[in-house]
Structures are given as structure tokens and as C-alpha cells.
Amino acid sequence: MKKITLLDASTLLLSNDNFHILTHRYPDGDTLGCAFALCYALRSIGKKANVIINGNLPSKFTYLAEKYEKQDFECCYVVSVDVAAPSLLGDLQSEYEDKIDLCLDHHGSNSMVAKNIFVDATCAAACEIIHVLIKAMKIKITPDIANCIYTGISTDTGCFCYTNTTAQTHRIAAELIECGCDFNKINRINFETKTRAKIKMERMVYDTMEFYCSGKCAIIYTTLAMQKSLDAGDDEMEGLASIPRQIEGVKMGITMREKEDGTFKVSVRTNDGINASDFCARFGGGGHIAASGCSIKGDLKTVKYMLIKAAEEVL
Amino acid sequence: MKKITLLDASTLLLSNDNFHILTHRYPDGDTLGCAFALCYALRSIGKKANVIINGNLPSKFTYLAEKYEKQDFECCYVVSVDVAAPSLLGDLQSEYEDKIDLCLDHHGSNSMVAKNIFVDATCAAACEIIHVLIKAMKIKITPDIANCIYTGISTDTGCFCYTNTTAQTHRIAAELIECGCDFNKINRINFETKTRAKIKMERMVYDTMEFYCSGKCAIIYTTLAMQKSLDAGDDEMEGLASIPRQIEGVKMGITMREKEDGTFKVSVRTNDGINASDFCARFGGGGHIAASGCSIKGDLKTVKYMLIKAAEEVL
Numbered sequence: 001m002k003k004i005t006l007l008d009a010s011t012l013l014l015s016n017d018n019f020h021i022l023t024h025r026y027p028d029g030d031t032l033g034c035a036f037a038l039c040y041a042l043r044s045i046g047k048k049a050n051v052i053i054n055g056n057l058p059s060k061f062t063y064l065a066e067k068y069e070k071q072d073f074e075c076c077y078v079v080s081v082d083v084a085a086p087s088l089l090g091d092l093q094s095e096y097e098d099k100i101d102l103c104l105d106h107h108g109s110n111s112m113v114a115k116n117i118f119v120d121a122t123c124a125a126a127c128e129i130i131h132v133l134i135k136a137m138k139i140k141i142t143p144d145i146a147n148c149i150y151t152g153i154s155t156d157t158g159c160f161c162y163t164n165t166t167a168q169t170h171r172i173a174a175e176l177i178e179c180g181c182d183f184n185k186i187n188r189i190n191f192e193t194k195t196r197a198k199i200k201m202e203r204m205v206y207d208t209m210e211f212y213c214s215g216k217c218a219i220i221y222t223t224l225a226m227q228k229s230l231d232a233g234d235d236e237m238e239g240l241a242s243i244p245r246q247i248e249g250v251k252m253g254i255t256m257r258e259k260e261d262g263t264f265k266v267s268v269r270t271n272d273g274i275n276a277s278d279f280c281a282r283f284g285g286g287g288h289i290a291a292s293g294c295s296i297k298g299d300l301k302t303v304k305y306m307l308i309k310a311a312e313e314v315l
Numbered sequence: 316m317k318k319i320t321l322l323d324a325s326t327l328l329l330s331n332d333n334f335h336i337l338t339h340r341y342p343d344g345d346t347l348g349c350a351f352a353l354c355y356a357l358r359s360i361g362k363k364a365n366v367i368i369n370g371n372l373p374s375k376f377t378y379l380a381e382k383y384e385k386q387d388f389e390c391c392y393v394v395s396v397d398v399a400a401p402s403l404l405g406d407l408q409s410e411y412e413d414k415i416d417l418c419l420d421h422h423g424s425n426s427m428v429a430k431n432i433f434v435d436a437t438c439a440a441a442c443e444i445i446h447v448l449i450k451a452m453k454i455k456i457t458p459d460i461a462n463c464i465y466t467g468i469s470t471d472t473g474c475f476c477y478t479n480t481t482a483q484t485h486r487i488a489a490e491l492i493e494c495g496c497d498f499n500k501i502n503r504i505n506f507e508t509k510t511r512a513k514i515k516m517e518r519m520v521y522d523t524m525e526f527y528c529s530g531k532c533a534i535i536y537t538t539l540a541m542q543k544s545l546d547a548g549d550d551e552m553e554g555l556a557s558i559p560r561q562i563e564g565v566k567m568g569i570t571m572r573e574k575e576d577g578t579f580k581v582s583v584r585t586n587d588g589i590n591a592s593d594f595c596a597r598f599g600g601g602g603h604i605a606a607s608g609c610s611i612k613g614d615l616k617t618v619k620y621m622l623i624k625a626a627e628e629v630l
Contacts, residue, residue, distance in 0.1 A: 159476060167492045177480070242507075
């Protein structure tokens with residue numbers, strides 16, 4: 001296990017061939033963007049490379065793989081991208097865990113085991129690392145590669161909104177636009193498109209919204225019955241937690257989601273420095289200052305009452 | 316009337332004093348961002364300058380004026396920012412129309428009358444011009460100035476999503492972050508905050524949604540009665556037109572809004588190159604390829620039928 005520089009990583013990639021590029025389970029825009037960008041880049045200089053998608057490719061990301069066909073070769077070099085811990089390899093863990101030659105990541109907490117590791121936690125997205133790496137290898141960034149890198153950067157920063165966005169993030173975006181990336185299409189797919197089921201779920205959730213603490217706390221919930229009535233999957237549930245905090249005057253937005261095991265999964269989002277992590281710690285959870293979570297056992301009424309009582313003490 | 320360079324503009328500003336900086340009517344993030352950025356910059360080198368806000372400062376933009384106090388002086392030099400035509404001066408037109416010394420704008424269609432004019436239509440926001448100008452004057456960009464410039468850039472590009480975004484837009488954003496702008500707060504205010512009335516209006520509008528042309532056309536409407544029942548103003552109506560196009564599979568989103576004069580104001584938003592401008596031209600309207608509008612006289616049922624018929628011919 002060796003911590004290396006990005007230049008070392010570029011040398012390693014240039015001097016090897018027949019790559020398997022591993023993504024993390026429940027693949028998102030960043031891990032997929034990294035993998036396809038690196039794959040296209042390596043193929044463009046005559047090397048063989050495949051992306052090992054971890055589970056299914058979410059339908060909204062099919063545009064990343066438009067130019068992708070699986071190649072036939074025996075794997076000689078394994079690279080993981082945006083994978084922070086062995087367990088995040090999911091179904092790939094047993095096959096690849098002890099065979100990773102190069103780990104590229106931007107999570108400060110990275111706990112992967114690999115021959116060579118490069119982690120840069122100042123990068124908003126792992127795709128920022130891939131961008132610098134491809135340039136270090138002196139490989140031309142085609143529009144397809146640019147689309148992949150932009151996807152990781154845009155999705156991991158909430159389109160340049162989250163506090164992880166840096167000057168470097170924007171400078172890379174500038175270069176990607178010059179390389180011909182279709183940022184308008186990518187952002188429309190990732191931020192502007194909703195399924196009909198998602199819209200129905202949002203409407204149902206709005207109907208549950210209640211305000212407390214003079215409007216400073218908003219609380220919404222979903223029940224198993226609601227989810228079942230809409231035949232809604234995880235895709236439709238995604239993003240609901242951001243709804244209550246969006247309302248003018250709300251400092252703490254709480255989302256309760258009923259789970260099969262008799263608990264409610266609680267997501268807390270705050271504004272103006274209210275500590276969501278401390279709040280969730282009261283219930284055995286935790287997270288970041290502005291975004292935390294916990295699980296509470298009980299029925300809807302009881303759990304809601306507990307949360308409102310706690311919110312009243314904080315706000 | 317003289318077309319000048321940005322360097323000329325910087326010389327003019329440095330050699331004059333006692334500025335009135337004019338914004339356009341219904342002021343938005345770009346015109347206000349320009350005006351306050353330029354005002355703070357000129358004041359920082361000992362000059363006197365006031366922003367002439369055109370109408371009321373929208374409450375969400377009060378953060379731009381947090382450090383602003385009106386100064387007392389006799390105006391010697393008038394600058395207009397982001398004002399594309401004399402009529403857009405609104406109530407200021409009669410007083411200032413023939414007294415503008417310097418016009419700074421990014422609208423290719425600019426038709427202002429001014430002693431000196433600088434227009435750069437390659438800029439996504441007029442704030443990009445102000446950024447380069449302040450640097451040309453060698454004035455330090457403080458966090459307050461950076462917040463103003465970022466506001467114009469972010470609001471005029473839909474947070475770097477619209478096709479007007481360029482590599483320069485991102486490079487300026489990078490510099491503004493390095494100058495200490497609070498982009499997270501600015502984007503939260505401009506893109507993530509909704510009033511309760513707005514949320515109620517959105518829910519009501521979702522209830523009107525119908526799909527045609529195998530789901531490729533979605534249509535929503537608001538009536539005067541709906542607007543009245545919510546006591547909703549223009550702020551709440553803003554952004555509704557973007558709703559129907561957001562739905563997966565929709566290529567044409569149509570929003571109908573009943574007006575006092577017995578017409579419906581129709582907004583058409585399209586994806587995938589469907590020509591909204593041609594569509595609206597059938598009803599005497601027009602606009603851009605992806606976003607156009609028209610007005611149609613008639614009752615809800617009749618107007619909706621006309622629009623659906625036309626959509627079926629196009630899609």
C-alpha cells in the first residue's frame with residue numbers, strides 16, 4: 001500500500017494495459033463519470049479498458065455509456081474510482097477487494113486497501129482528479145470525455161451550489177465547456193427532469209407538511225402505505241428531504257420516512273448554522289451540521305411528537 | 316453616441332465622479348448586481364455613487380444592499396447597467412433618457428441612447444462586464460463586490476445551466492470564490508427558497524396537469540379565481556412555466572395563465588429542438604426556440620383545445 005502522486009498515477013496507467021475500472025455500489029454521477037471518462041481516455045491511446053458498473057446503470061446516466069461497448073480481454077490492472085471503503089464495492093467486494101492496483105478518490109475518510117492510492121479531499125468530485133490525471137497523461141479531452149467529467153462535477157456539487165465547490169471546480173468546468181461538453185443537456189437530465197411518479201409523491205408529501213416553532217420548523221412524512229399506493233421506488237423518494245428546508249423562514253426541515261422494520265428514517269436539513277448533527281445525536285444519529293439523520297422506532301404520531309418537542313428546545 | 320472599449324469605459328469612470336447608476340425596471344439579479352458592485356467599487360476609491368433602484372428592491376435581493384447607504388451629492392455622471400432599451404428605464408425614462416453618459420450592457424439588441432456605449436453580447440450576464448471593468452480599474456474585489464457580481468452571473472445563467480454560460484462565466488465565478496463570495500447563500504436564496512404561497516400555487520397547478528400526444532405534451536393552467544383564492548402575486552406565478560417541461564418524456568410544456576382582459580397568456584417550453592417560437596407564431600406570438608409565448612383570447616376550454624390541436628400537429 002503506497003500513497004502516490006497524481007503524476008505517479010499517470011505513469012502507472014500509461015505503463016499498464018487491460019484495465020478493469022470499478023465504480024461504487026448504487027453508482028452515482030461522480031463514480032460513473034470517473035469510470036467512463038478514464039475508460040474512454042485509455043481506449044483513445046490504444047489501451048483496452050472496461051467499466052465494471054456496480055449494479056444497474058441508472059437510466060438517467062445511459063448517455064454516459066452511449067459510445068461504450070464492452071471489450072474482450074483478460075484483466076491485468078484494476079482501478080477503483082470514487083470508492084471510499086471496501087464495503088462500498090458491494091457485490092464486487094469478494095472478487096476485487098484484494099486485487100486493486102490503483103485507488104483514485106476524493107473522500108478524506110478513504111479506507112480502501114490497494115497497491116497504490118491517491119486521495120485528494122480538496123476536490124469537490126473525484127472527476128476533478130480524473131480531469132487532472134487525463135491532462136497529465138497528455139490525452140485529448142474529447143466531448144464524450146468532457147461530458148463524463150462534467151457529470152461528476154455537476155452532480156457532486158449540486159450544480160456548483162454546495163459548499164464543496166471551489167475555484168478549481170469552476171476552472172475545470174470552463175475547460176470542459178471549451179472541450180465541447182453539453183452542459184445544458186447534462187444539467188437538464190440531472191436537475192430538471194422528474195418522473196410522473198416523483199411528482200405524485202411530492203404532491204402527496206406536501207399534503208403532510210406542518211409548521212412548528214413560529215414557522216421555523218417544517219416537518220413532512222411518507223408512510224409505507226403512501227409509497228405503496230404510488231408504487232414508488234427509491235428514485236421517487238430521493239430528494240424529498242430537501243423540500244421542507246426550501247420554504248421561506250424555515251431553519252430546520254425534518255423528513256420522516258416509514259420503513260418496513262417499524263422505524264422512521266429521519267432526515268434533518270438546517271439553515272443558518274442550526275446544528276442538525278447535534279439534533280440527530282439526541283436520537284442516536286449524526287452527520288453534518290446542515291444535513292444529518294437518525295432512525296427512531298415508533299408510530300407516526302409518537303415519533304413526530306418526539307421530533308417536534310426536540311425542535312422546540314433547539315429553535 | 317460613441318462605441319467604446321472596456322478600457323475606455325474604465326478611464327471614463329476613473330476620471331469622473333458623483334455617479335448615478337441606473338438599473339432597469341422590475342430589477343433582477345443581474346442589473347442590481349451590476350449596480351451595487353459598481354457603486355461599491357467606485358466608493359472604495361473615494362468617489363461618490365448612488366444606485367438608482369428602478370421601483371422596489373425585491374426582498375430576496377436585500378442582501379446586495381446590506382452595506383449600502385444613499386449618499387448626498389449632485390449627480391455629474393450617469394451610468395446605465397443591463398438596460399437594453401430606453402423604455403426599460405420605466406419611471407426613470409423621462410428624467411434620465413437623454414442624460415446617460417455611459418451605457419454598459421450585454422444585450423445584442425441594445426437600443427439605448429448614450430454618450431458612450433459598451434455592449435458585449437458574448438457575456439452571459441452584464442455582471443461579467445462589470446467584473447472585467449472593475450479589474451481594469453485596478454480596484455480590489457471585496458467579498459461584498461464579489462457577492463453582487465456572482466448574483467448577476469448565477470441568476471442570469473440559472474446557476475450555470477443555461478446555454479448562455481461560457482468558459483469565461485466559470486472562470487469569473489472561480490475568481491469570485493477566491494475573493495470570498497458566499498455562493499452557497501446566494502444560490503440558496505435565489506434557487507432554493509420558496510414562499511408558502513408559492514408552494515400552494517404549485518400544488519394547485521399540478522392538479523390541473525394533463526398529458527397529450529402520448530405524454531410528449533403536458534399542459535397546466537392558472538385561472539384568476541385560483542390566483543385570487545391564494546392571494547398570489549407575480550412572485551408566486553414566476554417559474555410556473557418551467558414545470559410541465561420538467562416531466563420525463565415531455566417535449567413540449569404549455570402553461571396557460573388567465574389574465575384580467577379575457578385572454579390567456581401562454582408560455583411554451585420545449586426540449587429536443589422542438590420549435591416553440593414557430594408554435595407560438597401560429598397564435599401571433601414568438602420568442603426563442605426553447606422558450607416562447609403568445610396571448611390567446613377565449614375561455615379556458617376553447618384556448619386549451621386550440622393549443623392541444625396545434626401540439627398534436629407538431630409532435
